[in-house]
Amino acid sequence: MGDYFERIVDVEATGEEAGALAERMVDWMVAEGLITREMSDDGVYSHPVDKGYVPGPNWARALAEPPYPDWLPGPVAVVVGRGYYVAGQGVDSASFAVCPRCQSKTVVINYPEEFETDEEVWQPFEDAIAAWMETGEGSAPCASCGASVPVTEWQWSPEFALGTLAFDFWNWPSLSDSFCEKFSRQLGHRTVEHGGKV
Numbered sequence: 001m002g003d004y005f006e007r008i009v010d011v012e013a014t015g016e017e018a019g020a021l022a023e024r025m026v027d028w029m030v031a032e033g034l035i036t037r038e039m040s041d042d043g044v045y046s047h048p049v050d051k052g053y054v055p056g057p058n059w060a061r062a063l064a065e066p067p068y069p070d071w072l073p074g075p076v077a078v079v080v081g082r083g084y085y086v087a088g089q090g091v092d093s094a095s096f097a098v099c100p101r102c103q104s105k106t107v108v109i110n111y112p113e114e115f116e117t118d119e120e121v122w123q124p125f126e127d128a129i130a131a132w133m134e135t136g137e138g139s140a141p142c143a144s145c146g147a148s149v150p151v152t153e154w155q156w157s158p159e160f161a162l163g164t165l166a167f168d169f170w171n172w173p174s175l176s177d178s179f180c181e182k183f184s185r186q187l188g189h190r191t192v193e194h195g196g197k198v
């Protein structure tokens, strides 16, 4: 057993706008009946956030398929602040990164031969991400073209995302593509969605 989540990360919001955007999205989700304003910490593991919004009457409208009749969705946690997000367990890096300048791909986890992060390859990215989280700026060099590329511009593998605003739907079944598109339109930004388990 574990606790599952569906997550939407805004990968374009700046640190300055994230707080106000979070409030606007909560207002929108409350208006849509997806969540209520009631907060609960039941089954929320969105470090450092330990509380989320209790689901509303229309929560199932966000789903790809109707839920089982006895399904009990958990709260929706809203995480504001620079951070990185990984779907899945036991891995703390992207599996690859694509340089936006030369399109070359740096492989970090050589699936399916390997299931572990190549620490030597990941280190410059890890350092750059740490710098970005600390200061708002961080760049990692591309091994192919030599460009120093900001971490917010590297194209990460789908299960990895950097952002200043994330929404964790705890114990919700898969969200529908149409809901995610609507969500992204409401934000006015590109988003990355993934699911995982803690």
Ligand SMILES: [Zn+2]
Binding pocket: 099, 100, 101, 102, 103, 104, 142, 143, 144, 145, 146, 147
């Ligand atoms: Zn490059």
